[in-house]
Amino acid sequence: MYRSILIQADDFSLDRALTELKAQSGLAGGLCFFTGAVRNSNLDDAVGGLYLEHYPGMTERQLDQIVDEAARRWQLHGAIVVHRIGHLKPGDNIVLVAVSASHRGEAFEACEMIMDYLKTNATFWKKESIPDGHRWVEARSSDQAKATAWDA
Amino acid sequence: MYRSILIQADDFSLDRALTELKAQSGLAGGLCFFTGAVRNSNLDDAVGGLYLEHYPGMTERQLDQIVDEAARRWQLHGAIVVHRIGHLKPGDNIVLVAVSASHRGEAFEACEMIMDYLKTNATFWKKESIPDGHRWVEARSSDQAKATAWDA
Amino acid sequence: MGQSELEILLEAPTTVAALKSMIKLPNGETLNAASRTQTIMTAVDQEMVDDSAMVSVTSEVAFFPPVTGG
Amino acid sequence: MGQSELEILLEAPTTVAALKSMIKLPNGETLNAASRTQTIMTAVDQEMVDDSAMVSVTSEVAFFPPVTGG
Numbered sequence: 001m002y003r004s005i006l007i008q009a010d011d012f013s014l015d016r017a018l019t020e021l022k023a024q025s026g027l028a029g030g031l032c033f034f035t036g037a038v039r040n041s042n043l044d045d046a047v048g049g050l051y052l053e054h055y056p057g058m059t060e061r062q063l064d065q066i067v068d069e070a071a072r073r074w075q076l077h078g079a080i081v082v083h084r085i086g087h088l089k090p091g092d093n094i095v096l097v098a099v100s101a102s103h104r105g106e107a108f109e110a111c112e113m114i115m116d117y118l119k120t121n122a123t124f125w126k127k128e129s130i131p132d133g134h135r136w137v138e139a140r141s142s143d144q145a146k147a148t149a150w151d152a
Numbered sequence: 153m154y155r156s157i158l159i160q161a162d163d164f165s166l167d168r169a170l171t172e173l174k175a176q177s178g179l180a181g182g183l184c185f186f187t188g189a190v191r192n193s194n195l196d197d198a199v200g201g202l203y204l205e206h207y208p209g210m211t212e213r214q215l216d217q218i219v220d221e222a223a224r225r226w227q228l229h230g231a232i233v234v235h236r237i238g239h240l241k242p243g244d245n246i247v248l249v250a251v252s253a254s255h256r257g258e259a260f261e262a263c264e265m266i267m268d269y270l271k272t273n274a275t276f277w278k279k280e281s282i283p284d285g286h287r288w289v290e291a292r293s294s295d296q297a298k299a300t301a302w303d304a
Numbered sequence: 305m306g307q308s309e310l311e312i313l314l315e316a317p318t319t320v321a322a323l324k325s326m327i328k329l330p331n332g333e334t335l336n337a338a339s340r341t342q343t344i345m346t347a348v349d350q351e352m353v354d355d356s357a358m359v360s361v362t363s364e365v366a367f368f369p370p371v372t373g374g
Numbered sequence: 375m376g377q378s379e380l381e382i383l384l385e386a387p388t389t390v391a392a393l394k395s396m397i398k399l400p401n402g403e404t405l406n407a408a409s410r411t412q413t414i415m416t417a418v419d420q421e422m423v424d425d426s427a428m429v430s431v432t433s434e435v436a437f438f439p440p441v442t443g444g
Contacts (some may be wrong), residue, residue, distance in 0.1 A: 014166035014437035018187060018245075027243050032263075033185040034256060035170060036444050040179045052443065055436065079434030083443060091179050093170075095444050104186060105298065108264045109183075115256055115444060121422070124443025139413075145178045146257065188374050204373070207366065210350035235373060247374050267374060274354065276373025291343075291370030 001025065001071055002078035005063045007054060009086040017080050017098040025078030030104035032111040034097045040090035042137070048129040050137075052085045052094070055123035059083075066117040070099070073113070074106040081114065083124060113150050120147040153177065153223055154230035157215045159206060160236040169232050169250040177230030182256035184263040186249045192242035193287070200281040200287075204237045204246070207275035211235075218269040222251070225265070226258040233266065235276060265302050272299040314361045320346050321355040323365060335367060343370050384431045390416050391425040393435060405437060413440050 002024035006012075014033055021031060038050050067079045077100040084094055097114045101107040126137040154176035156163075166185055173183060178257050219231045229252040236246055249266045253259040278289040314325065324335040324344075335344060347366045348355055361362055382396065394405040394414075405414060417436045429435055429439055 004294045014170055014185065018166060022189065022243055024224060027189065029191045031189065032186045033187070034167065034260070035183045035185070036256065037179065037181060037183065039254075053170065054443070055417070055438070056418070058417055058436075062422075091174055101193075101405070104188065104264075104267055108186070108260060112256075112260045119444040120404045120441065123438065123441050123442050125439070134377060136439070139442050139444040144440075205348070207347070207368070210347055210366075213350060214352075271374040272371065274373050275347070275371050276370065277369070278372045288369070289372040291372050296370075304340070 001062075001076055003067050004080045004082075005060060005067065006080075006082045006138065007056075007059060007063075007085055009084060011084070011093055012082040012096045014098070017082075017096060020080065021078045021098060021100040025100050028077040028100035028107075028108040029102055031098065031100045032104070032107035033089070033099075034095075034111050034115050035093055036095040036115075038088050038090045038092045038094060042128060042130075045128075045130040045132075047090060048131075049090065050088045050092075050094075050129075051127040051134075052088060053125045053127070054083070054085055059123045062122045064116065066114055066121060068109040068116050069117065074101060076101050076106065076110055078095070078144045079114065081118070083122070085124070095142065114126075116143070116146045116150060119143040153228055155199065155216075155219050156232045156234075157288045158221065158232075158234045158298075159208075159211060159215075159237055161236060163236070163245055164234040164248045166248065166250070169234075169248060172261075173230045173232065173252040174205055177252050180229040180252035180259075181254050182259040183250065183252045184256070184259035185251075186263050186267050187245055188247045188267075190240050190242050190244045190246060192282060194282075197282040197284075199242060200283075201242065202240045202246075202281070203279040203286075204235075204240060204288060205277045205279070206235075206237055210276045215270065217286060218273060221269065222262040222266050225263070226253060226262045228253050228258065228262055231266065233270070235270070235274070237276070268295070268298045270294040270303060316363065317358050317360050318367075319355065320348065320353060320357045322358060323359050324355070324367070327367075344368070345370060376409060384429065387428050388428050389425065389429045390418065390429060390435075393429050394425070394437070397437075414438070415440060 007108040063081050080097040097111050099107050099111040215233050232250040234248040249263050251259050251263040327335045344367050348363050397405045414437050419431050
């Protein structure tokens, strides 16, 4: 199974990810992509931008373990995870998860599981700019619930 | 809610769909994309290509109704459906479904439901080239089961 | 889809089932008989319907096998 | 994450819980006390662990709040 895990300041391209998955992982019938983007508000405050930090080394290893777990559960052809760090503006892309599989159900499930685990297990932190200054974003209990649901 | 439904011979771009959804439907936090591609084998036969036909007029209307149904179930910002027709080679893109929503769970579910309904309710037919000649592709009962599951 | 077109003059509205018994396939079997061994879907005026649906004298009716797009 | 680094010389392997009681926050509270009111996650040698995990004398240990990427 093909995999690529990248943590980078630069933006990514979905079309390039599609081409890469097709070239590297055979002719999969179903490809699912998720992109998270910076919203312009949070908790009723206007958000001017985000600053994204990670734990170098550990984060890459965790993303790798998350993809391992998806590959254990479903027959995947390939998976790409790209997560951006640094300063981002509203509307900017934050994260890309792309998964290819023979059948669409597997591609959808694996892509969503990787996102749910990434949200709760990968060491990234967001600081947002709001009218009052900056604040570290707090984790949502709904994200924890979504991740835990995969273990049920 | 923004929507775009296209049936065309030309290929599509996921990056353009992402840009379009962001521009047309506000700053959604979660965007899910599904792409189906032509596989190079089916039922143990090598597949040299596909020919895709549709029922002009009816197909567009059905895709519109499928997006209506998704919009009734989830709070979506936008949806794009592009389905190709005509001659396609192994590895070529067939279909794109792109959905934006405030939260990722809605984007994933709506995207998958649109695909499952499209598979069973939209009037497209595939003819595949195999070593022996051509054959019309038969519907899979698993697709019917997936679509029906949304009504449970 | 190996389409063929056929114009049927109806004197009065009828059901899809009745219409299917008026149409013969090249092998002589009626569409109604054929639908016992294979799935034949019906659209009336470009909306998917079942056998009990009514067909008006001006309707566009299409019969086709299960769809396989996506 | 408002990181700060700290080198602690351990004479013998110990648990995460014991280590948390040795570290004081700027407000004087130990990390152990603070974890009663907020979630503090721990990684030992870049693997997420719970309070019963062992810390060797050469371990890299990190404490941080719940993650918020994606």
